[in-house]
Structure formats: structure tokens, C-alpha cells
Amino acid sequence: MTTAAPRQLELLPPELPLSSDGACQVTAVGLRRDGRMRYWCLAHKADATGKYGRKLSVCRGAGTLPISDEEMLTLDLNEFDGGVALWGAVPAVYDTTRLPLDRGIHVHAREAAGGHKAHDRTFRAVTLIGGKIPEGGITISELDAVYYMVSSVFGFGVRYIECSLCGYPHLDKDWFSVYPHRRHLCAGCGRHFRDTATGIGNPIARLQAATGLASRKPVPAGRPLRARQQEYPGGVQIWGSNPAIIWSAEKSEEEGIHVHAFKGEDSKPDVDDTFSTVTIDGVTLDPVMVRTLMAQNALPHIAGRVFSMRCMDCNRPAFDADEEAFTPEVGRQCSKCGGTLSGSGRLRKAIANPLVEALERLSFKAPRSPQRHSLGLLPETL
Numbered sequence: 001m002t003t004a005a006p007r008q009l010e011l012l013p014p015e016l017p018l019s020s021d022g023a024c025q026v027t028a029v030g031l032r033r034d035g036r037m038r039y040w041c042l043a044h045k046a047d048a049t050g051k052y053g054r055k056l057s058v059c060r061g062a063g064t065l066p067i068s069d070e071e072m073l074t075l076d077l078n079e080f081d082g083g084v085a086l087w088g089a090v091p092a093v094y095d096t097t098r099l100p101l102d103r104g105i106h107v108h109a110r111e112a113a114g115g116h117k118a119h120d121r122t123f124r125a126v127t128l129i130g131g132k133i134p135e136g137g138i139t140i141s142e143l144d145a146v147y148y149m150v151s152s153v154f155g156f157g158v159r160y161i162e163c164s165l166c167g168y169p170h171l172d173k174d175w176f177s178v179y180p181h182r183r184h185l186c187a188g189c190g191r192h193f194r195d196t197a198t199g200i201g202n203p204i205a206r207l208q209a210a211t212g213l214a215s216r217k218p219v220p221a222g223r224p225l226r227a228r229q230q231e232y233p234g235g236v237q238i239w240g241s242n243p244a245i246i247w248s249a250e251k252s253e254e255e256g257i258h259v260h261a262f263k264g265e266d267s268k269p270d271v272d273d274t275f276s277t278v279t280i281d282g283v284t285l286d287p288v289m290v291r292t293l294m295a296q297n298a299l300p301h302i303a304g305r306v307f308s309m310r311c312m313d314c315n316r317p318a319f320d321a322d323e324e325a326f327t328p329e330v331g332r333q334c335s336k337c338g339g340t341l342s343g344s345g346r347l348r349k350a351i352a353n354p355l356v357e358a359l360e361r362l363s364f365k366a367p368r369s370p371q372r373h374s375l376g377l378l379p380e381t382l
Helices: 142-153 204-211 287-296 322-326 355-364
Strands: 026-031 037-041 072-076 083-089 104-110 117-123 125-129 138-141 181-185 192-199 224-227 235-240 257-262 271-275 277-280 283-285 309-311 341-343
Touching: 072 104, 072 117, 083 142, 104 125, 104 142, 138 142, 138 204, 142 204, 142 287, 224 257, 224 271, 235 287, 257 277, 283 287, 283 355, 287 322, 287 355
Parallel strands: 072 125, 224 277
Antiparallel strands: 026 037, 083 104, 104 117, 125 138, 181 192, 235 257, 257 271, 277 283, 309 341
């Protein structure tokens, strides 16, 4: 099994570079709930509080990499009449290729309807200009896109929120991206502030409001896929579909399971499409479970807590949906008969998703073991 080394993703927006020497700028920002002082690094926008309220000389974001010019894209909406679409790119739930992790903001852009894609790749930050966007453009980063995916998969809308103390645009990450709340911790100044309404903050909401191009309700893909992994020795990648950040094409966005399948080791897939149902080597995958696991894998606070579980009384597989899909609990009961759930996980607080077992069965028939990527996201706390 190949394991990709996680690279930390707590990145600064490109318009807010590090200090000239990359050093931390740690300052006291107020008291914690236990009465001890809390410290924040203004250079890396990260916590710098040690055990017992000690001031750290190096914050937890000191090893992060700023976004380079090569990893950014400036996209003029006026140049792509064929449509522009942006998505949050995260690791596939199943990946037997040997391709590197593709994460950030995936961009499709066509100059003419039905024409070839002038852009079909992933960037760490995208600046959009043209159309109804204010002069100077609007920039979104990969973290904005990743957590927009998480919030939208679990059915939450997002709001554009600025810190009432310093004006820094606010992004709710990890636990906070799936629990609407009113009290926020500003990454810009490190202080808490209260918003005017309960919600989840994401700068993407400003982009959607400015362009009027928020994704419409997707339509079912309407096509099945049946395949064998031996037909694609270069590997198979599987994602759940998720609503686009913006979508300007006339054709409706499709919902289902997105699959890349490679007959060779090159980077261009022989299969690259979204399907309503997917059956590979006799294993049928549920689109909702695939979409849910993809979002669960992007939440640090539940890392390692999603397992396949079965009822000990009726033997039905359990699938936690709604709030239970991102809230680990002890002693979950079967939704069908009320019996006790049992799974292979060692942790008492857990979440049930049958897709974990389905992907394990799929891996037994794979020409080579799946690689497991990690986003390296940091858990968020107040």
C-alpha cells in the first residue's frame, strides 16, 4: 500500500504574504476560558499557545507554504462564453493509480459552448475577474474550496463574514464548517467576534453573490458504469459529486459518482465522467455514501472514526446520515430495529458508513493496492 506523506494545508491567502523573513509574529490576544493567556501568530494566522497558556516561539502554522504564482490562476469570465465551473478538489475515496494528490480548486473553462476545455486542472488559488465581479477581482483559496465542499455535501449554506474587529474575511474550518454558529475565531487577528446571525463563514459566498453564478440544483447523471479493474491496469479513481462553487454553462451540472479509469500510466484517463450508478468487479457503490465519505475524509475532527458497522441483531449495515454523519458518538443503535451496532474500529466514538467495507472488498480485486492520500488539515478549536 502506498501512503502519501501529508503536507500541511493551512495556507495564507496570496494577498497576505508572510513576513519578509518568514518568522512568526506572536502576540497576546486575550484570555482563554481557563483564565490563561492565549497567543496568536499574525504572520501565519495560526495559534501560538502552548500547554498551560505558554507563549510559543513557533506557531503551529510556521511550516506552511505560501501560494506561489505558478499555483494561482487569474480567470476572466468574459473570455469563456462556453462556461466556467469551479469545484473543491480533494482526495478520491478510492485510488489505485500512482498519480500525485490533486487538491485545491479544480477549474473547467470553455471559450465556446461544446468546445474543448481551455482549463481543466487544479490550482491552489483562483482570482476571478470580469462579468459582475468588482474591480480588482475576487480571490478564493484551496481551503475555501475544500470546506465549501464539506459544508455543501452536508447540506449547509455559507455566508460571507468579516471579522468585526479587524475586517479579515472569515473561513469556518473543520467542526465549524458543519455547525452553524455565531461566535467566531478570526484568523486575521486571533480574537473572537460575534456575527449578526448564526451561520457558517466562507469567502466563497462573496464570489457567488458577486457573480450570481452559484451552482443550480444538479440533475442525476442518468448513465451507469459497469467495469472490471483488470481492464484498467493504470488504476481507478472514485469521487462523489459535489455542487460547483460557480457554474456558468447552460447545460445543468450532473450528480452521481465521478470516475477516472486509466488503461496506461499516463495522466489522461480513458474514462472521465460522472455516473448515476457504478458497479466495479461486482461491487456496487452508493452515490450518497461515496459523497458522504469524501466529505468525512476532509474533516480532521473525525479522522480515523468512520467505520463499517452492522447491527448485532438484524445484521443490517448501518449508515449515519445528517448530523450523525459528522458527529462521533458512543453506543449508536440500529435505525431499523434498535439493536446495537458493532464494527471493526477500536474507538468508542465512531461513525458508520458501509462504503468503507465496500472499498475494502474492491481493493481485494485490484491489480495493485490503493494509495491513501491525506490532506494534512489541522483540527480547529476555539
